[in-house]
Amino acid sequence: MKLINLESVTKEYSDGFVALRNVNFAIDQGEFVSLVGASGAGKSTLLKMIYADEFPSDGTVYFGGRDITQIRRKHLPFFRRNFGTVFQDFKLLPQKTIFENIAYTLEVQGKSDAQIFDEVNNILRIINMVGQGHKFPNQISGGEQQRISLARAVIHRPRVLLADEPTGNLDPISSLEIVRLLLKINSFGTTVILATHDKSIVDKLNRRVVLMDKGRIMRDDLRGKYIISG
Amino acid sequence: MKTIKLARVFREGVQNFYRDKWLTLATVTVMFLSLYLVGIAIFLGFGVLHVINSVENRINVSMYFDFTVPEEKIFEIKKAIEDKSIEQIQSVTYISRDQAIKDFVEREGDSQEIKDALEMIGDNPLPASLVITAGDAASYEKINAYIQQEYKDYLMETSYEKNKIVIDEIHNAIVFGRNVGIVIGILFAIIAVLVTLNTIRMSLYAHRQEFEIMRLVGASNLYLKMPPLVEGVLYGLSSAIIASIFLIITIFSLDPFTRKMMHNVDLSSIYGMTIIQVIAVILVLGVSLGFISSYIAIHRYLER
Numbered sequence: 001m002k003l004i005n006l007e008s009v010t011k012e013y014s015d016g017f018v019a020l021r022n023v024n025f026a027i028d029q030g031e032f033v034s035l036v037g038a039s040g041a042g043k044s045t046l047l048k049m050i051y052a053d054e055f056p057s058d059g060t061v062y063f064g065g066r067d068i069t070q071i072r073r074k075h076l077p078f079f080r081r082n083f084g085t086v087f088q089d090f091k092l093l094p095q096k097t098i099f100e101n102i103a104y105t106l107e108v109q110g111k112s113d114a115q116i117f118d119e120v121n122n123i124l125r126i127i128n129m130v131g132q133g134h135k136f137p138n139q140i141s142g143g144e145q146q147r148i149s150l151a152r153a154v155i156h157r158p159r160v161l162l163a164d165e166p167t168g169n170l171d172p173i174s175s176l177e178i179v180r181l182l183l184k185i186n187s188f189g190t191t192v193i194l195a196t197h198d199k200s201i202v203d204k205l206n207r208r209v210v211l212m213d214k215g216r217i218m219r220d221d222l223r224g225k226y227i228i229s230g
Numbered sequence: 231m232k233t234i235k236l237a238r239v240f241r242e243g244v245q246n247f248y249r250d251k252w253l254t255l256a257t258v259t260v261m262f263l264s265l266y267l268v269g270i271a272i273f274l275g276f277g278v279l280h281v282i283n284s285v286e287n288r289i290n291v292s293m294y295f296d297f298t299v300p301e302e303k304i305f306e307i308k309k310a311i312e313d314k315s316i317e318q319i320q321s322v323t324y325i326s327r328d329q330a331i332k333d334f335v336e337r338e339g340d341s342q343e344i345k346d347a348l349e350m351i352g353d354n355p356l357p358a359s360l361v362i363t364a365g366d367a368a369s370y371e372k373i374n375a376y377i378q379q380e381y382k383d384y385l386m387e388t389s390y391e392k393n394k395i396v397i398d399e400i401h402n403a404i405v406f407g408r409n410v411g412i413v414i415g416i417l418f419a420i421i422a423v424l425v426t427l428n429t430i431r432m433s434l435y436a437h438r439q440e441f442e443i444m445r446l447v448g449a450s451n452l453y454l455k456m457p458p459l460v461e462g463v464l465y466g467l468s469s470a471i472i473a474s475i476f477l478i479i480t481i482f483s484l485d486p487f488t489r490k491m492m493h494n495v496d497l498s499s500i501y502g503m504t505i506i507q508v509i510a511v512i513l514v515l516g517v518s519l520g521f522i523s524s525y526i527a528i529h530r531y532l533e534r
Contacts, residue, residue: 053446074451081448091443095249108449110232152447 001065002026003159003191004050009059011045011215019045020056021215027193029159032186034202035195036226037212043195046212047162050193051083052076064159081109084153084161084190088168090145092137092152099124099133102152109156123151127181143174150181160191167198175201202226239453243460246437253433254465260429261469261516262476264422269477269512271418275411276504277488282404289397291370292325292389293377294357299384301326301358307381308360318365319373330356357386370397423519430462430523431530438531451532458528459521466520473516474509481505 004027011020020042027033035043048054049061052068061068063082071079085091092101099120106116124130127147137145146166153161163182167175179201186192196202202209202225209224210217219227247254295304308322325333331354338344348355362377364370374390390397437458444454 077445077448077450077453080446085446091439091446093440093443095246095440104444104449105447107235107238108444108447108453110235112234156448 002062003029003064005062006046006049007060007062009049009056009061011042011049011054012057019215020049022059023215023217025210025217025220027191030186030189030191032183032192032205032207033194034205034207034209034224034226035193035212036197036199036202036209037218038197040214041212042215043212044164045215047164047193047195050160051085051162052079077108081156082159084156084158086146086149086153086161086163086166088165090137090142090149090169092145092149094137096136097133098129098135098137098140098148101137101148102155105152105156119155120151123155126184127151141174143170143177146170146174146178147181150178150185154185154190158190160193161185163192163194163196165196166194167196167201172200179205199226235453236456239456240460242457243464246457246461247464250433253436257429257433257465258469258472261426261465261519262472264418264425265469265473265512265516265519266476268415268418268422268515269473269508270480271415272508272511273477273481273504275415276508278407278411282407285400289370289393289400290361290363290389291374291377291393293360293362293381294386294388295359295384296386297357299358303384304358304360307384310380311360311362311377318369320363320365321361323361325359325361327354327356327358330354330359368401422515426466426519427523427526430465430520431527434458434524434527434531441531454532455528458524462520462522462524463517464520465524466516466518467513469520470513470516473512477508477512478505 004025006023006025009020009023009025010018012018023042023046025046035046037043045054049056050063052061052071055069063079068079093104096104102120102123103116106119111119120133121130124133127150129144129147129151132140132144137148140148146169150163150166153163161182166178166182170178175198182192182194183205206223209219209221209226211219211227293307304324308324311319311322331348334356335344335348362373364373370390370393374388377385377388441454
């Protein structure tokens with residue numbers, strides 16, 4: 001059974017804009033998939049369908065065999081704990097320290113203070129930011145913020161990591177660092193879905209590449225390159 | 231919700247309160263000003279009521295008896311009026327002729343002219359009287375009518391006609407004062423509620439993106455709702471405390487002035503109990519305003 005399965009998914013907004021057109025698409029547990037395509041191709045919408053931030057106007061989305069379009073709103077927060085999310089704009093909480101930002105994911109799940117302390121310090125070591133936990137997000141660089149965001153996304157060991165243009169605001173060196181971390185996370189068994197339009201990154205990865213254009217899936221290569229002509 | 235989570239949302243609320251200093255300062259300032267105004271309005275209300283009461287207590291109607299009416303008869307009438315207990319009569323006091331002249335001399339002081347005049351008359355010119363007080367200024371007309379009807383034969387006159395204008399004026403002032411007080415109080419309260427509601431809504435609006443992020447990392451709705459509620463209560467509590475301090479300062483710094491203005495009215499009872507009552511009202515109002523405003527605001531952002 002596939003971990004994620006989209007069946008004939010169409011998303012049309014109330015203003016008539018169609019973001020996804022009859023998309024059929026499946027992902028296995030442990031895969032590393034790059035979603036590529038120009039801005040507005042439907043990559044972000046596809047990701048939102050997967051973590052139930054948006055719901056299809058037509059078609060069905062399954063997660064672990066379960067129809068998530070039928071999920072009740074009050075169960076959404078618990079469903080979301082299957083995922084970690086990383087965004088272009090980092091989405092860190094500005095009033096919280098770096099430590100607290102990462103810890104928040106575990107706090108809402110009711111983990112003990114001792115466990116949170118251990119795990120956050122552990123992941124700060126992995127992302128190479130030991131001793132910086134007391135700083136606030138506006139006191140560190142963009143690359144560092146994205147590493148914190150990544151740490152927050154995986155601290156609770158989600159089954160899937162969704163990364164929406166995580167390198168969009170970063171310089172090439174910071175970008176490489178993020179990709180290296182994504183691969184490391186994937187190597188522990190976490191499914192990674194990376195939406196990006198950064199050709200150089202995709203080509204280096206040599207993993208499954210799904211090309212989207214105007215809400216449709218144009219290509220799906222198991223070991224692909226970002227081929228712009230489609 | 232588990233205890234550990236409860237402790238966390240509480241800590242979170244406290245953290246938001248002191249970390250976002252500018253937002254806290256703005257919100258608390260606006261709330262403090264509203265609460266302060268409400269406090270002043272309540273205090274003025276208490277003050278006006280107190281002054282009205284003390285003035286009302288000084289109104290009375292005197293029945294002046296003919297010189298021929300014996301003292302026993304006057305006592306009989308006094309008892310009859312007391313037993314009748316019409317129109318919320320509060321007290322009936324007998325003033326004998328001797329007492330009347332003593333009071334008169336005392337009141338008029340050592341004026342030589344008065345002394346001369348009294349000497350010339352030789353006899354005590356003042357009649358004995360019953361002084362009747364009522365709980366409500368509006369009652370005197372009925373009381374007077376009753377007395378006139380029942381005891382006309384014994385009476386020289388009553389002071390009612392002479393006092394009527396004053397009594398009517400006081401009565402009108404009381405009604406006017408009460409109505410104005412109620413309207414101003416309600417107005418201030420409405421303004422305070424609206425201002426607080428909007429201020430807290432705006433401060434949560436500034437945080438709306440953070441709610442999205444928190445939801446994204448798996449925070450349940452209850453976990454999102456609690457910290458702003460704690461924050462709202464803290465806003466209300468600190469505003470109320472500041473408003474109370476300023477109220478106390480205001481009242482005591484105005485003290486010499488108010489005493490001078492109302493030299494005949496005993497103000498001491500306004501202080502003490504009333505201050506505690508007003509502060510209690512302000513505290514309860516502040517905390518509930520903060521809580522309710524947060525509750526309404528947070529519900530608007532979490533309904534999606």
